Amino acid sequence: GAVVSQHPSRVICKSGTSVKIECRSLDFQATTMFWYRQFPKQSLMLMATSNEGSKATYEQGVEKDKFLINHASLTLSTLTVTSAHPEDSSFYICSAKGTTTNYGYTFGSGTRLTVV
C-alpha cells in the first residue's frame, strides 16, 4: 500500500533556530502534499497545500515566510519552520495524494516539534 515516511518523528530545538521536516512517498508519486498542524486536544488544522513544482498555497493566518514548503519532486516535500518560537511547538503531519489515490490520502507518521 501507499506509504509516506516522515522524519524526524521528534525534534527539540532552541528558540530562533530553524527545523526541517521531510515527507517522502515511498511507493507512489505524491502530486499533492497537504501539511497539517495539531495542537494538544485539537483537530488537525490545514496549514498549506503544495503541488509538485509549484508554490504552496497557504491557509489564512499561516505565515508563508515562517513555514517554508518545498515540493520539488514527486517523492519529497519538506516543511521548514524558520525562527521557531515556543508557540510553534506542535504535532506536524503531512498527507499525500498520488496520481491514482483519489480517495483517502496517505498520512505521514507525524513530527512532534518542541521549541525551548
Added chain:
Amino acid sequence: QKEVEQNSGPLSVPEGAIASLNCTYSDRVSQSFFWYRQYSGKSPELIMSIYSNGDKEDGRFTAQLNKASQYVSLLIRDSQPSDSATYLCAVRGQAGTALIFGKGTTLSVSS
C-alpha cells in the same frame, strides 16, 4: 468557512456495546467523507470512507451518510478496549482537495 463539528466527548461505553459517533458539516457541496482513528501522539489512520447516502459496513464498523441533513455517523459494534481512541471525522469537497477535520470524539471502552 467550511466547518466539521463533532461532540468532543468523552464517550464511554462498556466492552461489547455499540459506540455511536456523530458528525455534521457545513459545506453542502462536500462529496467525500472519512472516519479516522487517532491514538495519542500518533498520526490518524483511516477507518472508513463513504461517498453516497446510506450505510456502508466494514467488519464491526458502519458509516452512515445523510447529505440532506449534512450528517455522518460511525457505529462501532462489539466495542473493544483497543477501540479507545479519538475518532476524527473528515470531509472533502472536490477530489484532490484537502480534508477538513472535526475536533474529534474521544471514545473510552471499559472492560
